[in-house]
Amino acid sequence: MADLSTIFAGIKSPNPFWLASAPPTDKEYNVRRAFEAGWGGVVWKTLGLEGPPVVNVNGPRYGAIWGADRRLLGLNNIELITDRPLEVNLQEIKSVKRDYKDRALVISLMVPCDEESWKEILHQIEDTEADGVELNFGCPHGMAERGMGSAVGQVPEYIEMVTRWVKQHSRMPCIVKLTPNIADIRKPAEAAKRGGADAVSLINTINSITSVNLDDFSPEPMIDGKGTHGGYCGPAVKPISLNMVAEIARNQETKDLPISGIGGITTWRDAAEFMSLGAGNVQVCTAAMTYGFKIVEEMISGLSDYLDKKSMSSTHALIGRAVPNVTDWQFLNLNYTTKAHIDQTACIGCGRCFAACEDTSHQAITMSDNRVFTVNDDECVACNLCVNVCPVQNCITMLELPIGTTDTRTNKKVAPYANWTEHPNNPSTKAAE
């Protein structure tokens, strides 16, 4: 059995599965049940300053999009930080941590952008025995208009400044949570590092309108005839997050900065993908909100099985394993040649590959009178669209042409590795001559 335990930014947890700061971690009742269900850690729902708590809308706060069979693919929310009094949260955090010393308990924080406010809140959480803090520089709605959340996260200088305050006024490990609502994720990560952050976590939610009510002409979720953008999360945002995690993991400036991966993680496989791209652990929210705390059981058994199958004795062997293989387009091997191949025994004859290829790609699939679909290698550019639209897994696969064989589309022999930087069509190659 592989060792699933992790030490992330100095914080120990029995497995890499943490619940992200969000509604599931808003109170003691939930967090205790989450720990009982097996979650390795929890980032407590964001706390604000002492005083009257924020208020939430009293109408719907979530909107969603669905795939086939009403599978929830994307969720957006307009909920704010915790709307419960600070002292109640602090008491509860202390009480939970006392009983679950082996689990990670991190407190998410969001206070106004001045040193006194940060100093004050850090002082107040000091004796909760929490393992660390996460700075919420991510939420894109409600708090951002008040100069917090993503309003900070979108300005690297602010990130650096606040992170530095936090490191000055607290000995706790500090995780900086990043917003994806920016152009280049590397900049805020670099800023966090300069400020002394022990880790970053990403992504927070993405600005979104999930749907429009076509009778009342209002974005959903609709509050008395009006809607506002919310924060988008769930399986739909995973690819965006994977890219951002990879960008930070392979960036020279930030490559040693621990990353907590967040964004649509639903199964063990999602978690393994994030970890292979450099995430030291993962945080989950939408999956728990869709299926309940119990899903962590599948994540634990699946990751454990996978590590065993790959003869990896611990998560260390997985973390960052795919990072060296994330490269820039210009370094991809332009001589690597594959052709689509349709397994006729697996084919159910739907013709989606044909429609996709014939109408929108390279006319490289033929259809016979009796609905047999065949790839024409002379036209196939190996775009992979047929693979992606085929409803049967592994029915269409890409077969690699060995070096030295002739690609009948180009009538050229497949040559060894060569990339764009050395390609004759590249103007800059010629310029260098």
Next chain:
Amino acid sequence: MIVTNNSPMTPGVVAHRLPETVYAVNFRDSAPKLAPHEALVAADRCYFCHDAPCITACPTDIDIPLFIRQIATGTPMAAAKTILEQNILGGMCARVCPTEQLCEQSCVRELAEGKPVDIGRLQRFATDTLMEAGKHPFSRAVTTGKTVAVVGAGPAGLACAHRLAMKGHDVVIYDAHVKAGGLNEFGIATYKTTDDFAEREVEWLMKIGGISLRLGQKLGLDVTLADLQNRHDAVFLGMGLAGVNGLGLAGEDLAGVRDAVDFISDLRQSANKSGISIGRDVVVIGGGMTAIDAAVQAKLLGALNVTIVYRRSQADMSASQYEQSHAAGLGVNIIHNATPLELQGEGSVNSVRFAYTVHGAKGLEHTVDHFTLAADQVLKAIGQTLLGAPAELRLKNGKIETIGSGLTHVAGLWAGGDCTFGGDDLTVTAVAQGRDAAENIHSNLMA
């Protein structure tokens, strides 16, 4: 190849009614393992319900949503472990459980669309995947030095033995038969468990270690309860029901009249199905799974007319609706509310006379409406009884009474499965009882 002129029309009880090649088709796996693509599509339909009704409906409390999610995420071995942790005979139960009355009946998809998640076949996909890989996912705890005797190598006994072995106890299973498996080996229709699955499952289960098997040991004959109590720290009785109910009617001893359980057992143990003799006009008396299994297989062997006659209404039949439909689909005729009066014939049976029944003040009453069915073979499937229960045990309705977790009124003696009162004659229930008794035995031995 044997060439005969026999056909379904041939009168009498004869073998080789069908062309030789048809038998392999008729007795092949009726619901084979799902292909990987089928399994993914089926698994995708599970909603991962909270406190899922399917788990509540499963006598062994298998975490069904979890194992289905594990299949959906490409980890069928983990799925199998989830199943087997609760039900070590999950492979057989995937084949024989009346899922349409248990987990699948309670599936919320059944309510929503009238089409439940295919839980039984997904379970088989997972357990078959694990067993094909030759893996046994459990290991024994440190040896305790305690030994337990288990009487009966059927579902209850095997489940009990495996759990006890896991806990570190040494287990000796005593069984009267020449093969282990109990009803899994001798009592289930051939097409439900092909390729010696029951035998292979026992072999696989024994890989846990610490279990030895003594076959041909009948309780009360070859070994006594007192012997077992002297030799072992605890005894579990899971010997099933060895006796068969008789009709108590004239003509019952005519040739051509036999117990359905023997017929089913002969079929299971025969490598050559074409050599099994079957009547042209077969009458099966009873309304349970045994009646259906016998009738369906009579049809598959080439009987021309097969009729099940059951004394109560269709709603009272213990055979599931799915099983009844399966039989009807093969051409088995099912007559309800009729009871046999007399088996007729000279030397061999040739017909059975029945009376229709009604529910009267004194229970089931015969009417004056009679009818006769031609029958050159009659298979009796009207229930089994407990034989050879040790005298010191307290019985209830002819079965061993237990007082929770399989404990009997005798200290150090547990029981479970069909031989105990209160079960529902299902493999899965027997497994649950064997497992739970093992847990109770363990806590007693370690106290």
